[in-house]
Amino acid sequence: MDVNIVIGCILLVVVVVLLVVLTFWCRRRIERIAHSRGRSAREIEKALHSE
């Protein structure tokens, strides 16, 4: 099998998985921030780590 196909397919899968994971990771952070008392970046980081 063409090595480009192997590399391309692996790259494609990795990229798509990254897209989905990053999007839902960010969405989860948005929800957690909305429900936390943190406001500034430092407070939010602290709140997210203390959960």
Place this chain on the structure above:
Amino acid sequence: MSSDPAPSAAGAPAPGAPPVAGELSRDLKLFHVIMMGLGMMIGAGVFVGIGISVRGAGPGGLLLTFALNGLIALFTAMSFAELSSAIPRAGGAYNFARIGFGRGASFIAGWTEWFASALAGAFYAVVFATFTLSFLNGMFGWDLSADQQQGVVKIIAVAAAATFVYINYRGSSETAKIGAIFTVLQMLLVAGIGVTGIVTAFVRPERLANFQPFLTDDGWWKLLGTMGVIYVAFEGFEVIAQAGDETVAPKRNLPKAMLYSVLIVTVTYLAVAFASVVAIRSADGGMAAYATATEQGGKPFFTAAVEQLIPFRGVGGALVALAVIFSATSALNATIYSATRASFALGRDGMLPPAFARISTRRKTPYVALTFTAVIVLTASVLMNPVHGAATASMMFLCLFFMVNLCVIRIRLNMGDELEYGFIMPLFPLFPILAIVCQIALAGGIFAESKAAVLIAAIWVPAGVLFYLLYARKRAPAADHEIHVFEEAPEPKGDDYRIMVSVANPANALEMVRMTYRLAGAKSARVQLLHMVPVPPNVPLRDAHKYMLAGREAITETLLYLAPMFPITTTMRYCRNIARGILSAVRDKHVDLLILGWHGRRPGKVFRLGSTIDPIIERCPCNVLVLKNCGGNREFARVLVPIGGGPYSAYALEMATIFAEQETGQVTALTVARPGDEPMDLDEFIRDHADRLALPPERITPRVVESNDVAGAILAEAAEHDLVILGCTREPLLHQVTRASLPDLIAQRCDKPLVMVKASGGIRSWIKRWI
């Protein structure tokens, strides 16, 4: 379109009365703003782009082009999402650049965004007209000459643009709802094509052979080029940032809408691209060669593919026409919206004539900004080559995205403690840095494709700079986040060592400054007193001088007392945030050493030393001393310096030799080793740094203590000394918020006078200063 002046009770504005201010209505929900982003992203770019990608990069390269571009777009969308959640105002990138880099950069950002969006709107209007005419030709069999077709396309383009200008004038809700209808229709069509392709691949698996060869002969390098050209298909999520003033719960909905838009559009593009490849029944010689031959024959590759995918009496061709018409229409709507909001924000802040900020009280829309945007869109629809217009807009959008990615880093570092975020990206600043690197590569790809884009950008951007210098710079009012110099003594020239003493409480200024006697003498330094006055957010900056009066008297008294002893000047500034104000003064005055006072209490769990001191220690480009309990005319006969080999140990030892009583004072260099561990060689450490110490090495006593409790051992030793000097922690912010560092623990528990030191220098400091 006419203005709607706000009437007074008598039906006309009262003489001398302040103008009635309008504001945008807040009625867009998450669905509307997602559809707004999708509507602009799924424009004509994907339909044209599929052919370009297959020809350039091959069928596998086509999928990789869309997937990788989607990932790069997501990186930038995360930056937009974070900034929009913290600064949810109309203006988007313009506002971010203003807060991140100041008025000049923000004007160029807004100016570029306005023009880029308007050009993109003209491009979509012409695409809409072209495919509408093609669709009607197919239905009715018209026989028009090339000139006639060109004329009809221009007429339809102008009519379409004018229609959407009017729809935008009707109001944001109507705009979003009409846009949403078109977007839903186009999504159904495009998704239908994608699903048909996937079904085809299951029914006829032999069509998967169309993916061989996976790439063209030019391989991976050509892939980068096609990504640059096709990136235009991923522009659009930034329009969501423009809706900050009109969105319900913007801190939550804006970031979500941006991220969802990029994910949905990438998956949709991948499905359509996959369908286009498996649709072809026979592609002898490879898919790239087939696509080239098809397009040379006058038919777009995507149209040819869908006609083979759905071969029922021209249904495929009609579907393509409808999909392009719907997508170009919604993109046209969104680009006019975006361009109008960009120019509105410029007018609101005085960068463009104030008329641009006028809002219709009846329709709640910025009608003057919309009128000027319409002039650009309509003129470009008639005059401009749509391909080069799109390339120019893409280049400018990439420049904007580049700036926004820089902004998100700078704003988080400078203002992260004072803005209220609805979203902060994970692994900061990894993704903005990745986006910047990728965008530089993509800009190179676009640059290679269109010289006209470079020419137009080279005219528009300098024109903006000229307009800013001649008009906008003088009129732009100071923003609330800026630092204002209230009173400043003239500063003598010279390259002397500069010490700045930040006086939080003017009544204690004298006590604070006494500690600098020895420092100023040892360094032959010039001392500058700084007093920052925080102004509450609800007080206009023009009234801030009322807060200055008390501080000025104390500062003047200190100045008179100290002036005969060493060169001293004073600065009084007012600001919204003290830490940022002090850092700004340090940079402005090229300070070598900053001295701060600390009350010794930990204010809650979030900050280590305080909401002002923590950001200063993290970001200050010069050396910093934090004094605790050091007031009065004290003599320090015995000074303790705990040394762990950390980055600031040498500087702490140097300061200890300066603060120790010069005739008989002793310095103890202490290291704590755990039982069984090899202790640090203090003699060698002292010898290595002897040239920077103010005392001879024989007055410095090395001492090694074995203990498992490092903090306890240091505190026990501190009880035998008059002063403790500690190096600050250099752990990243993430570590600091999860656990307290050893220096912080000691600083909080030690009841002796204590100085915490942080030295500048090194690549890390240089990068921070540059950012």
